[in-house]
Structure formats: structure tokens, C-alpha cells
Amino acid sequence: MLGDISNKAAHMLSLPKVSDFFTRLIQRVAPKSYQQALGEVYVTQKFLENFSGDQVRFLARSFAVPGNHLGQQSHGYRWPYGPVAIVTPFNFPLEIPALQLMGALYMGNKPILKVDSKVSIVMEQMIRLLHHCGLPMEDLDFINSDGKTMNKLLLEANPRMTLFTGSSRVADKLAVDLKGRIKLEDAGFDWKILGPDVQEVDYVAWVCDQDAYACSGQKCSAQSIVFMHENWFKSSLISRMKDLAAKRKLEDLTIGPVLTFTTEAMLEHMNKLLQIPGSELLFGGKALENHSIPPIYGALKPTAIYVPLEEILKDGNYELVTREIFGPFQVVTDYKDNQLPRVLEALERMHAHLTAAVVSNDSLFLQEVIGKSVNGTTYAGLRARTTGAPQNHWFGPAGDPRGAGIGTPEAIKLVWSCHREIIYDIGPLPSHWEIPPAT
Numbered sequence: 001m002l003g004d005i006s007n008k009a010a011h012m013l014s015l016p017k018v019s020d021f022f023t024r025l026i027q028r029v030a031p032k033s034y035q036q037a038l039g040e041v042y043v044t045q046k047f048l049e050n051f052s053g054d055q056v057r058f059l060a061r062s063f064a065v066p067g068n069h070l071g072q073q074s075h076g077y078r079w080p081y082g083p084v085a086i087v088t089p090f091n092f093p094l095e096i097p098a099l100q101l102m103g104a105l106y107m108g109n110k111p112i113l114k115v116d117s118k119v120s121i122v123m124e125q126m127i128r129l130l131h132h133c134g135l136p137m138e139d140l141d142f143i144n145s146d147g148k149t150m151n152k153l154l155l156e157a158n159p160r161m162t163l164f165t166g167s168s169r170v171a172d173k174l175a176v177d178l179k180g181r182i183k184l185e186d187a188g189f190d191w192k193i194l195g196p197d198v199q200e201v202d203y204v205a206w207v208c209d210q211d212a213y214a215c216s217g218q219k220c221s222a223q224s225i226v227f228m229h230e231n232w233f234k235s236s237l238i239s240r241m242k243d244l245a246a247k248r249k250l251e252d253l254t255i256g257p258v259l260t261f262t263t264e265a266m267l268e269h270m271n272k273l274l275q276i277p278g279s280e281l282l283f284g285g286k287a288l289e290n291h292s293i294p295p296i297y298g299a300l301k302p303t304a305i306y307v308p309l310e311e312i313l314k315d316g317n318y319e320l321v322t323r324e325i326f327g328p329f330q331v332v333t334d335y336k337d338n339q340l341p342r343v344l345e346a347l348e349r350m351h352a353h354l355t356a357a358v359v360s361n362d363s364l365f366l367q368e369v370i371g372k373s374v375n376g377t378t379y380a381g382l383r384a385r386t387t388g389a390p391q392n393h394w395f396g397p398a399g400d401p402r403g404a405g406i407g408t409p410e411a412i413k414l415v416w417s418c419h420r421e422i423i424y425d426i427g428p429l430p431s432h433w434e435i436p437p438a439t
């Protein structure tokens with residue numbers, strides 16, 4: 001049934017009229033460009049295509065292992081949790097809740113879904129579409145509430161598993177409140193390392209710009225810090241990044257409102273960074289002008305701050321420099337060949353290991369960095385990026401037993417089912433069996 005529903009829903013989302021409707025609806029509540037909003041609709045459509053037909057059934061594929069004697073065999077199953085909850089943030093109003101919701105259903109659970117109330121109209125419409133495609137009304141619950149109310153609901157309803165996507169602050173609170181029955185997709189302070197081999201400067205500058213500033217930096221996978229090998233630092237990369245950032249404009253929302261930081265808070269953070277010896281403003285650092293964005297939101301030009309590597313690593317500075325600013329803001333630093341261990345030390349000390357990019361085609365360099373880091377979604381190679389969570393690869397943190405994933409069969413199985421083993425042992429007993437001595 002869910003394969004059929006996914007098939008129909010994917011087809012509907014492929015109709016230009018429907019995909020345009022959802023794209024515009026996303027834009028009404030989450031400040032991003034048409035292209036970025038369309039990306040969410042596209043990923044959701046492809047995901048539904050992937051789980052059409054019998055693919056839902058195959059997700060729950062079991063296995064059998066022969067036992068010790070005739071009639072004995074163990075069967076390993078992916079088993080549902082039953083009543084589960086999904087809590088999702090404002091920045092991806094369609095993609096995150098739709099993919100997690102379908103994953104929960106595919107594995108046989110009954111989910112209650114709560115999307116950030118600023119943007120929940122998008123999922124409300126998507127659920128209507130799923131009902132239209134045949135999803136029974138009673139298969140999921142949908143609630144609109146603030147975080148506090150949801151917290152209370154979770155404590156009272158006691159779901160067997162909760163998938164939380166959002167800030168680390170709330171994630172850590174819920175992990176305690178729910179006694180660990182939770183999986184998390186939380187904050188990202190995502191890094192990019194540019195290796196010694198400088199090539200395709202225009203392309204790498206463009207990827208840096210998209211990674212740091214698309215959706216005004218409000219992606220959990222946004223590039224928060226770039227470590228540039230001195231060869232890149234001496235190239236024209238930064239000036240090209242500056243040129244690209246300057247092309248972003250409010251009219252088409254290639255830069256726009258920041259929902260969880262005020263302009264003042266971002267400028268204050270910037271000024272604190274600028275007090276670190278040797279740091280400097282590379283570009284941006286000013287409020288957007290000529291707009292009507294209410295002051296409870298942020299409006300900042302795409303900003304990059306240089307901070308020297310040795311300063312980043314100092315105890316007094318490290319936490320400040322690696323704080324996730326959910327806006328168009330990044331830190332840039334440089335390193336020499338002999339400082340690579342110091343760069344790796346900086347990565348190791350980060351608490352959220354979500355996405356990462358190692359931009360190099362030098363295999364030995366890639367191996368060194370990948371072997372000594374842990375981020376769950378790591379792109380490696382000249383075209384590496386930090387953002388981009390298509391349905392065709394795993395997206396999620398690593399190095400944390402609570403870490404969840406989204407998108408792929410592995411993610412769905414890990415998050416939405418547990419392992420159960422049934423050992424069939426039906427006999428017969430060997431003929432002439434006698435009670436042996438006690439052991």
C-alpha cells in the first residue's frame with residue numbers, strides 16, 4: 001500500500017502545477033530562493049519514487065541462519081517501534097518532515113509529527129496530498145504546537161522512539177527527558193579543508209559561496225569554517241568568493257532574513273571574533289539595507305571573518321570560533337603543510353560531526369584527513385561540498401550513538417526499526433532423548 005501511495009505522490013509532485021505550488025508555499029514561510037525551495041520538492045519527489053512498488057517491502061527484508069539441529073533456525077527481522085514521534089525544524093519545511101514521516105510509516109510505525117509551527121502549513125498540505133493518494137487518515141497524527149507543548153506531550157504520551165531534528169540545545173534536553181529513547185540530527189559546525197593542490201579556482205569559489213550562503217546560511221550543513229592551504233590562500237579564491245557573495249540580493253532571496261539570530265546578535269558575534277589577535281573582516285560584516293525585515297529577525301550581508309589557526313586552537317577562543325551561527329556567516333583560516341596536524345586537532349575537538357568537505361584530488365592528502373576525522377556525511381575530491389542532502393546518499397552525523405540519518409534505505413532502517421531475532425526451534429527431538437544430568 002505504501003509503495004503505491006509513494007508512487008502516486010511522486011507522480012503528483014512531478015506535475016509542474018503541484019511542484020510550483022509547494023515551491024511557492026515553502027518560500028512563503030522559509031526565506032530561500034525559488035531554486036533552493038524547488039530543490040526540496042525535487043528531493044522529496046525522487047525519494048518517493050525510490051520507495052515505490054515493492055521497495056517498501058524490501059526495506060524490511062529479513063534473514064535466516066541455520067541452527068544446530070533439525071527444526072532450529074534464527075530469523076533476524078527489522079521490527080517497528082510502534083508509537084513514534086517526529087520533531088522537525090523550520091529550515092526545511094517539506095524535505096525533512098516528509099522523508100522522516102514516510103520512513104517511519106514504511107517501517108510499520110504510527111508516527112505523530114510536529115513541524116516548527118512557523119512553517120507547518122507546508123506539511124499540512126503535503127499530508128492532504130498523501131491522503132489524496134490513499135494514505136489512511138488514521139495512519140499518522142499531526143500536531144501544531146510550540147516546543148514546550150510538544151515536550152509535555154512527549155513526556156505524557158511516552159513514544160517508544162522520537163526522531164528530533166533541530167538545535168543541540170533542545171536535542172540534549174530531550175535526550176535526558178526521554179531517557180535516551182531518541183535519535184538526533186542536531187547542529188552542524190561544518191568544515192571544509194582545501195588541500196595543497198589548487199585547481200579550478202572559479203568552481204571551488206562557487207561551491208564555497210553556495211555552501212556558506214545559500215538559504216542565507218540556514219542549512220545544518222552550511223559551511224561554517226574553511227581551512228585553506230596556503231596555496232589556496234595565496235590564490236584569487238577569496239576575492240572570487242567576495243565577488244560571488246556581492247551578487248546575492250534580497251529581491252530573489254539569494255540572501256534574506258535569518259530566523260533565529262538578530263542582526264545585532266550576529267554583529268556582536270563578529271565583533272568578538274574580530275578582537276582575536278590577527279583576525280580580520282574579509283567581506284560583508286554589515287546589515288542588509290533597504291528592507292522591511294522585522295528586527296526580531298536577522299538581516300546580514302554574506303560575511304567571512306579570517307581568524308589565524310593558532311588562535312582558533314587556544315582554549316579561550318575555540319568555543320567562540322566554533323559556535324554555529326545559523327546565518328550567512330563563515331570563518332576562514334589558513335594553514336601550511338606542517339600545520340595539518342593542528343587542523344585535524346581543531347576538527348577532533350568539535351562536538352557536532354555532521355557534514356564535511358575535503359577539497360583535493362591528492363589521494364594521500366584525502367586519506368590523511370578522512371582517516372583522522374569522523375563526520376557522517378563527508379564529501380571528498382575536488383568537487384567536494386558541505387551542503388546538498390539529496391535522497392541518494394546518507395545524510396546524518398557520525399560519532400554519536402544517538403545519531404540519526406535521512407534519505408537512504410540504511411537511514412530508514414536504522415532510525416525507524418530495531419533488530420529482532422526469532423529463533424525457531426520446533427523439533428523434532430532426537431529419538432530416544434533422555435534427560436541429561438544437571439549442568
Ligand SMILES: NC(=O)c1ccc[n+]([C@@H]2O[C@H](COP(=O)([O-])OP(=O)(O)OC[C@H]3O[C@@H](n4cnc5c(N)ncnc54)[C@H](O)[C@@H]3O)[C@@H](O)[C@H]2O)c1
Nearest residue numbers: 088089090115116147150151166167170185186187188220
Ligand atoms: N542535522 C540535521 O539534519 C539538521 C537539519 C536541519 C536543521 N538542523 C539544526 O536545527 C537548528 C535550527 O532549527 P531550529 O532553530 O528550528 O531548532 P530548534 O531546536 O529551536 O527547533 C526544532 C524543533 O523542535 C521544536 N522544539 C523546541 N523546543 C522543544 C522541546 N523542548 N521539546 C520538543 N520540541 C521542541 C521546535 O518547535 C521545532 O519544531 C540548527 O542548529 C541546525 O543545525 C539540523
